[in-house]
Amino acid sequence: MGMTAVEKMLARASGKPAVKPGDVVYPVPDFIMIHDGVVMGAKRELDALGIDRLAAPDKVVMVTDHDVIYGSARAAERGDFNRKAARQWGVEHFFDVGRGGHGHIFPMETGMLLPGMFYFDNDRHATNAGAIGAFGFRVGAEISRVLATGTNWVMVPKSVRLRVRGALRPGVHARDVGFHLATLIGNESLTLDLDYRVLEFAGDIGQFELAARTALCSSPTEMRAYGVFFPPSESVLTLARKRAQRPFTAIYPDVDANYEADLELNVGMLEPQIALPGGVQKAVDISKVAGTPVSHAFIGSCGSGMYEDLVTAASILGGRRIDPGMRLFIAPGSERSTRRMIDDGIMRIFIEAGAVMLPAGCGPCNDAVVGPVHSGEASISTAANNNAGRFGAPDAKLFLGSPATVAASAVAGRIADPRGVSASEAVLRLAQEAA
Amino acid sequence: MSEFDWILKGRCYKLGHDVPHGGGVIPNRYIVARQFDPAELVPHLFEETDPGFHDRCRAGDIIVTGRNFGMGPKMNGYIAMRALGLGLVCESMPFLAYRAAIGEGLRVLTDCPAVGEICESGDELEVDFRNGFFINRTRGISREYPPMPETLMEIVELGGNAGWLKRWWRQQQKTG
Numbered sequence: 147m148g149m150t151a152v153e154k155m156l157a158r159a160s161g162k163p164a165v166k167p168g169d170v171v172y173p174v175p176d177f178i179m180i181h182d183g184v185v186m187g188a189k190r191e192l193d194a195l196g197i198d199r200l201a202a203p204d205k206v207v208m209v210t211d212h213d214v215i216y217g218s219a220r221a222a223e224r225g226d227f228n229r230k231a232a233r234q235w236g237v238e239h240f241f242d243v244g245r246g247g248h249g250h251i252f253p254m255e256t257g258m259l260l261p262g263m264f265y266f267d268n269d270r271h272a273t274n275a276g277a278i279g280a281f282g283f284r285v286g287a288e289i290s291r292v293l294a295t296g297t298n299w300v301m302v303p304k305s306v307r308l309r310v311r312g313a314l315r316p317g318v319h320a321r322d323v324g325f326h327l328a329t330l331i332g333n334e335s336l337t338l339d340l341d342y343r344v345l346e347f348a349g350d351i352g353q354f355e356l357a358a359r360t361a362l363c364s365s366p367t368e369m370r371a372y373g374v375f376f377p378p379s380e381s382v383l384t385l386a387r388k389r390a391q392r393p394f395t396a397i398y399p400d401v402d403a404n405y406e407a408d409l410e411l412n413v414g415m416l417e418p419q420i421a422l423p424g425g426v427q428k429a430v431d432i433s434k435v436a437g438t439p440v441s442h443a444f445i446g447s448c449g450s451g452m453y454e455d456l457v458t459a460a461s462i463l464g465g466r467r468i469d470p471g472m473r474l475f476i477a478p479g480s481e482r483s484t485r486r487m488i489d490d491g492i493m494r495i496f497i498e499a500g501a502v503m504l505p506a507g508c509g510p511c512n513d514a515v516v517g518p519v520h521s522g523e524a525s526i527s528t529a530a531n532n533n534a535g536r537f538g539a540p541d542a543k544l545f546l547g548s549p550a551t552v553a554a555s556a557v558a559g560r561i562a563d564p565r566g567v568s569a570s571e572a573v574l575r576l577a578q579e580a581a
Numbered sequence: 582m583s584e585f586d587w588i589l590k591g592r593c594y595k596l597g598h599d600v601p602h603g604g605g606v607i608p609n610r611y612i613v614a615r616q617f618d619p620a621e622l623v624p625h626l627f628e629e630t631d632p633g634f635h636d637r638c639r640a641g642d643i644i645v646t647g648r649n650f651g652m653g654p655k656m657n658g659y660i661a662m663r664a665l666g667l668g669l670v671c672e673s674m675p676f677l678a679y680r681a682a683i684g685e686g687l688r689v690l691t692d693c694p695a696v697g698e699i700c701e702s703g704d705e706l707e708v709d710f711r712n713g714f715f716i717n718r719t720r721g722i723s724r725e726y727p728p729m730p731e732t733l734m735e736i737v738e739l740g741g742n743a744g745w746l747k748r749w750w751r752q753q754q755k756t757g
Contacts, residue, residue: 170730170732170733191743192746195743195746195747195750196750197746197750286654286677288680288684288742290742290746291742291745291746294746294749294750295746295749299732299736301676301730303676341675341676342675342677370675372676
């Protein structure tokens with residue numbers, strides 16, 4: 147029996163010729179990622195045990211993305227603690243405030259995360275690694291064991307395969323596919339258990355560039371997938387080679403790899419989707435809710451924080467202003483994107499449209515540390531999820547849409563179909579040049 | 582470590598399908614408060630569905646559940662179960678719930694299909710978590726379920742992740 151790509155990555159990292167689902171292995175990661183929200187817990191846990199050195203400080207990537215601009219004294223204290231921790235542990239790859247951006251976006255944009263890599267992460271959105279053909283494994287608070295010993299146990303997950311059929315129509319975005327997929331799973335139209343599974347995309351996926359693949363990693367994660375995987379296309383490989391900080395070898399599944407389920411998803415007729423408040427699995431065609439008033443909007447997060455997502459939003463916001471009753475926050479996925487938006491004029495479009503620029507990172511999507519919603523408000527965003535209270539008052543109505551839908555809605559002050567708004571071709575071309 | 586009790590003999594405490602961690606296993610307020618002290622958690626185990634459970638259960642008793650037990654990567658309830666000397670046998674658990682239970686040093690078996698159909702609360706059970714042998718003495722039924730992976734037994738024997746790390750560090754210092 148052959149192996150899936152993720153099985154191959156785990157086998158390589160564990161020094162084994164082969165692994166199969168259910169095996170428990172101890173893979174040695176290419177790097178170890180920990181974000182600003184959990185450094186304190188891990189440091190205190192290890193300190194209490196007297197563990198004062200890390201197994202491989204040179205592999206540790208510390209990222210400040212959850213609470214970037216310290217909206218509270220407590221956050222400032224944590225930032226100070228994290229900087230001291232980085233010094234004591236000897237962590238050189240410390241992407242503090244203003245240095246890197248979102249830990250699940252910038253490593254792909256800077257060539258740190260490359261096809262075929264395996265890494266450990268405390269955070270579940272490590273699934274984004276699958277966009278570039280890598281595998282990030284979430285261990286939560288058990289990141290402390292990875293830091294101390296250099297590895298941790300991994301039970302090889304089962305894989306399921308989804309063959310995409312058809313091409314997205316203009317104005318329909320990869321995030322729409324994600325919401326739709328989650329909804330089909332949620333209402334059991336598609337019998338697919340994603341709990342601790344790796345979802346591998348196949349079929350007509352040549353249409354999805356790296357940013358779209360990243361967007362497609364988001365909603366399955368909310369449906370409890372532990373990994374998502376796209377076999378890297380030639381276009382993704384070209385991008386990775388251009389940015390690579392070190393050599394890499396892309397990994398592909400064997401033709402006789404084993405999948406617990408093998409399903410198809412037709413996307414050719416898909417409309418833009420809106421996830422209704424309460425979860426990504428509550429999506430409807432945008433026509434069902436178009437016109438619903440909203441006063442808060444946000445573009446960014448691990449699901450829609452790639453440079454191309456920002457360009458998509460800018461192509462709609464160019465030459466327009468957001469509704470007077472609306473506040474729109476933009477959180478780029480990386481400092482690289484922020485700088486780039488200055489050079490190519492995207493930043494001017496956002497500012498002139500009346501948007502508020504946030505530092506690269508998670509934005510409001512982390513526990514409302516910036517730009518929260520108030521009780522009774524309605525919001526439309528590209529956040530990772532819209533579970534009650536995700537970014538503010540639990541009774542606020544949180545809608546989700548693609549970057550294009552959120553931009554069109556911010557202009558209208560109501561949920562609006564992006565296909566009814568002309569997008570600037572000149573701005574969209576920037577995304578192609580971005581590659 | 583040889584004295585660790587891998588075989589539990591006790592009474593069955595049966596639960597249904599889809600019992601969430603927050604509310605179903607332990608009141609949500611202890612999860613939100615990040616309460617990890619066993620003494621604080623024990624009196625509240627299954628409090629919302631069965632107040633006083635902690636007084637009535639005995640060390641060695643085995644909680645038998647249906648599908649999808651303990652939703653969410655939360656460990657508070659497992660801390661209480663371990664402190665009470667209980668074992669856990671589930672038809673299925675979300676993976677993160679299973680990982681959290683192991684991390685707290687709980688004797689646990691999962692992927693035990695239809696286990697709920699061969700026992701009722703109060704039955705005398707004997708479960709060997711090393712090899713997955715499940716015996717219902719009251720009904721004279723036995724089953725063989727997937728055992729705990731061998732490499733994870735070490736974590737459970739050492740009382741969970743914290744205990745495992747403590748021993749690992751001691752060994753590191755000895756070997757220099």
